[in-house]
Amino acid sequence: MSTDTAQKGLWKLMLRLPALRGQLQILSVRNTSLLGLCDAFQDASSTLDSLRKYPNADSAIIREYEILCSEIESEVIEICLSEQTKPR
Secondary structure, eight states: OOOHHHHHHHHHHHHHOGGGHHHHHHHHHHOHHHHHHHHHHHHHHHHHHHHHTOTTSOHHHHHHHHHHHHHHHHHHHHHHHHHHHSOO
């Protein structure tokens, strides 16, 4: 794991995607694309959490961050699925 931010993102993704928890731990060591997504997920989800704390926050921006987090999760799932189908 190269950065603290990526590590935190990995932990959050492991909580959000419990069925992939073990695979995420293994892949995060060797897959730089996954590591980048973990980093991006940490940034996006932290921003989303901060925005949700403010009653006057722009709902359109909150929705954009919700979509961004969902898209990152989908990409992570795709990486895990593609790793499962690779011949060994």
